[in-house]
Amino acid sequence: MRITNNMLINNMINYIGNNLTRMDKFQNQLATGKKISVPSDDPVVAARALKLRTDVAEVEQYKRNVKDAESWMEITEDALAKIGDVLQKTRELTVQGANGTLTTDDTQKINEEIKQLRKQLLHLGNSSYAGRYIFSGYKTDQKLLDETTGLFAIDVLNSENIKYEIGIGDDIEINVPGGDLFNDGGIADSTSPTPGKLIDDFDQLITSFDNGDHSAIGSLLTNLDADMNNVLRIRADIGARMNRVELTSNRLDSDYISFTKLMSENEDVDMAETIMNLQNEENVYRASLSGGARVIQPSLIDFLR
Numbered sequence: 001m002r003i004t005n006n007m008l009i010n011n012m013i014n015y016i017g018n019n020l021t022r023m024d025k026f027q028n029q030l031a032t033g034k035k036i037s038v039p040s041d042d043p044v045v046a047a048r049a050l051k052l053r054t055d056v057a058e059v060e061q062y063k064r065n066v067k068d069a070e071s072w073m074e075i076t077e078d079a080l081a082k083i084g085d086v087l088q089k090t091r092e093l094t095v096q097g098a099n100g101t102l103t104t105d106d107t108q109k110i111n112e113e114i115k116q117l118r119k120q121l122l123h124l125g126n127s128s129y130a131g132r133y134i135f136s137g138y139k140t141d142q143k144l145l146d147e148t149t150g151l152f153a154i155d156v157l158n159s160e161n162i163k164y165e166i167g168i169g170d171d172i173e174i175n176v177p178g179g180d181l182f183n184d185g186g187i188a189d190s191t192s193p194t195p196g197k198l199i200d201d202f203d204q205l206i207t208s209f210d211n212g213d214h215s216a217i218g219s220l221l222t223n224l225d226a227d228m229n230n231v232l233r234i235r236a237d238i239g240a241r242m243n244r245v246e247l248t249s250n251r252l253d254s255d256y257i258s259f260t261k262l263m264s265e266n267e268d269v270d271m272a273e274t275i276m277n278l279q280n281e282e283n284v285y286r287a288s289l290s291g292g293a294r295v296i297q298p299s300l301i302d303f304l305r
Contacts, residue, residue, distance in 0.1 A: 019285040026278035052263040079127040098218035111209035135178035144178040150199040156188035176236040
């Protein structure tokens with residue numbers, strides 16, 4: 001077969017183009033830090049990358065859920081602690097008020113302080129987090145208590161548990177239904193003509209102070225002790241849930257590091273190896289250009305100059 005100049009030149013251009021394409025591939029890898037830029041570069045790596053990216057995205061969402069759950073329960077724990085403080089202070093005042101030697105003036109002063117503590121209790125019952133009322137069950141846009149009457153403003157069943165998904169098939173209840181707290185494990189019933197047990201105990205106490213009935217005041221200490229025990233029960237439950245969320249948060253942090261490392265190992269290039277490959281391809285490309293210059297033979301015009 002006769003080899004012509006055109007055949008030599010076309011082959012030369014084709015090979016130089018292939019060398020340039022390979023060099024461009026390594027230049028792109030160095031620029032992006034990734035092994036592939038389109039799935040066709042390596043379908044196996046691309047498929048694995050999609051799965052790992054999905055895993056990382058899921059872990060990131062679970063981490064956001066955990067942070068929101070932690071914040072909600074921290075606000076709840078803070079409100080419960082303050083309610084406990086209100087009850088403790090009320091109990092101390094009740095012990096004072098049960099003393100029959102107090103003057104009427106002293107009794108009224110104690111009564112005024114208890115009335116203020118009742119207002120504080122109602123305010124704590126309507127505590128909110130990010131615009132959502134934490135004791136209102138599913139009705140987070142509505143206040144649990146009427147701060148004027150002390151009655152329940154809405155109905156809240158004890159089954160109204162707000163759950164956050166903090167892992168695959170793993171969710172946790174983050175709220176405390178208002179009836180459980182303010183009605184001694186009962187429900188919040190807005191149709192009831194009387195408030196929940198906690199507020200009712202305060203109302204009875206205030207009435208006893210108004211009447212100057214020191215015996216009745218002393219008898220209400222048992223009710224206050226029961227209210228404090230109920231708050232402690234709920235705080236213990238919230239504390240256990242917070243511990244679980246903290247453990248889950250630590251696990252998610254570990255999972256995030258592991259999946260991110262796997263994703264990096266799958267997608268990221270070895271810089272030292274890529275630089276070496278680029279230099280090799282650059283040498284090949286330069287050699288092909290040098291060899292190509294020799295392939296183009298002098299033409300008749302070169303001899304006529």
